[in-house]
Amino acid sequence: MTGIENVTLQQVIVHKVGNPSRNEELKFSANALTLNDDVVSAMLTKYFLSPFNENEHYHFTHLSDLSMNEVYTYVTNIFEDSKSFNEESIKIASFLYSKSTHVKVKEGELYVAVFDNVMLGNETHKAVGLFKSETKETFLKVFPHGQSWEVIQDEGIDINKLDKGCLIFNTNQNEGYTVCVVDKTNKQNDTRYWITDFLQVEPTANDYHNTDQYLGLCKLFIDNEYAEKFDVSKSDQVDLMNRSMEYFKTKDQFNMQEFAEEVIHHPEVVDTFMEYKQQYQKSRNFEIEDEFDISLSAVKKQDKNFKSVIKLDKNFHLYIHGRKDLMEKGYDEMVGKKFYKLYYEEES
Template identity: 70%
Template sequence: MTNIDSVVLERAIVHKVGNPTRGEALKLSANPLTLNDEIVRGLLTRYFLGPFNENEQFHFTHISDLGMNEVYHYVSEMFDNPKNFTLQSIQLAQFLYSKSTHAKVKEGELYVVQFSNVPFGTEYIEAIGIFKSETKETFLKVFPHGESWEVIAEDGIDINKLDKGCLVFKKNREEGYVVCVADNTNKQNDAHYWVNEFLQVTRSANSYHYTDAALGMCKLFISNELAEKFDVNKSDQIDMLNRSMEYFKTKDEFKLNEFAEEVLHHPEVIDSFTQYKQTYEVARQVTIEDEFDIHLSAVKKQERVFKSVLKLDKNFHVYIHGRKDLIEKGYDEMTGKHFYKLYFDQES
């Protein structure tokens, strides 16, 4: 998150949550932290809130009744009755402990935090944060010893790397609140317990979600599917990636048919893209509308991973930004090697 200077950390409590299948304990705190040092409060606020992208929004769900979502229930109690903060944080820790049975779930500290004056659009509202630190780093501590200095190693938390987090804004309660989620460990297929088992949240269907998902789908289609089904070289793929990004950067609204005609051109490629979209939505469990407003923050995020680099062995990297007609690929029978011709007016 940005613009967090206004945020006030009202109270925080820490519980130790282990993995019950390894015999690790659940150690509960009886009282919130004593945070009299303003520097520590500021460091904790940045540690907790810094990793979140407020545009990537989720909401709590439940298969039968939203009120039966445990985290939703405990957070609601905190908003309604701040005096029960410690009790509800214990309930959260106990519930997380019951969900921490996967072999790769690590023991760690669970922080439950109440914030006020958190920026949300044009407002400043309350929020409850739930964070877990699992990864320990080794730090060197230098201290005076008589007339000399000594160095020791200590294990601690890197305040620049939040492992897991959830920030619940006091907004849209009936729809499951507005929730932001961070999960920077276990990103593969091993322990998605934080999002699916513990929080039970799903992405909110908004313009940011649609834009982000559509660009991700386009990148995978062009990088993988297109090369498998059609006779295209790497420079053709890069050119199509560039045209895709240019479409999203210059249009206010995405229209599937318009995108297909302006970027994909060929009917057989368009048909393949349409089929791929259906497969992608099922595999990723997302829905991408045929028309939606384009969100520029999602475009900027995806632009960082849209690579326009043509790598030729280990000798050359060619950055292609446009004008596919100025690139020509060929094969030299004398050397038995492929080549590219690049046409330009001047070098700089």
């Protein structure tokens, strides 16, 4: 997230949230942290906010009525009355505790915080943050002992690794606020309690979301379905991956029909892709539009996942950026090994 240095951390309180299925406790703090150390406040602000992608938005939901979403209601009360901060933070911790029953959910500290002057687009907003620290790091502490120094082992939090986070901006309240989410642990479907059970948020279908999800869909399709259902080589997969990314890098708008004609080409592959897209959307419980403006931020994020590499045993890696017609693949019976033949004009 950008502009962190201008953010004001106004309030923070910490509660201990265990897993009730293991008889771990829920412990409340009586008071918020005393924020009279500017260095500590700056470190906390960086720890809380730096992992967020401000372009990737979610919003609170509920099957029947948005006001029945617990976290949405507690956060709204904090926005409307700052004096309710401690009371509402206890409600938030209690609700998280009730949703932490899966065997893989770890005990940890829940931080509830209030920020001001948080950047969203070209505007700044007040925001409420919910953060959970589950992973402890071992470190060595050096301290003086008489005329010497001693070293002991201790455990603490790595301020560069936020496990779980949710940042709620005080905007678009009627639509479930604008929300950013981090979930670095328990990513399996059966343990995504932070997003689905606790927060009950869904992605906001903006240009960033559509671009990001379509590229993710293409990557999974090429890696799995395309390779499994069609007689294609690794170089064919890389070629389709390159053409897909090139489309998103060079176009301003996405159009599914145009993408199918210019990138996928073959009708039977297009049909299989559309079937895979339906399964992809159903499994994630959201839809991706077939026409939208392409987000360059989402393209940049996904670009690093589109690795155009063919790994040959443990000896060679071929990085392919285009011109599949300048490659030949064969088998040398004399040597008893497969080979690639590459045509080029000059080397550097």
